[in-house]
Amino acid sequence: QVQLVESGGGLVQAGGSLRLSCAASGRTISGSTTGWFRQAPGKEREIVARISPTGKMKYYADSVKGRFTISRDNANNTMSLQMNSVKPEDTAVYYCAIANTNYYYANRAADFGSWGQGTQVTVSS
Numbered sequence: 001q002v003q004l005v006e007s008g009g010g011l012v013q014a015g016g017s018l019r020l021s022c023a024a025s026g027r028t029i030s031g032s033t034t035g036w037f038r039q040a041p042g043k044e045r046e047i048v049a050r051i052s053p054t055g056k057m058k059y060y061a062d063s064v065k066g067r068f069t070i071s072r073d074n075a076n077n078t079m080s081l082q083m084n085s086v087k088p089e090d091t092a093v094y095y096c097a098i099a100n101t102n103y104y105y106a107n108r109a110a111d112f113g114s115w116g117q118g119t120q121v122t123v124s125s
Contacts, residue, residue: 009119022096
């Protein structure tokens with residue numbers, strides 16, 4: 001039983017920055033791959049980034065490479081997504097998620113078993 005709560009979303013101009021945070025409670029997330037997904041209106045939910053349990057391995061969608069940075073703080077049971085140089089196409093609801101046990105390289109939403117409620121990011125041009 002784990003609860004995830006995202007924060008940090010909002011309205012930002014193209015080229016600006018946002019930092020999304022995800023606080024986990026109920027159990028430690030230190031042993032799990034975690035990730036960020038986003039879903040734009042009328043679009044499928046897609047992976048943005050994921051990070052291995054120790055933070056050594058990170059994956060980014062091609063669309064955000066060089067602009068977004070995923071991180072985690074296992075001591076505080078949190079994870080973050082630093083979003084720089086945002087673009088209008090980044091507009092979406094962003095979700096943090098925890099992968100199922102042993103799904104260390106999961107990219108599909110179906111392989112992530114725990115989800116936050118989402119936080120809206122809107123990028124104006």
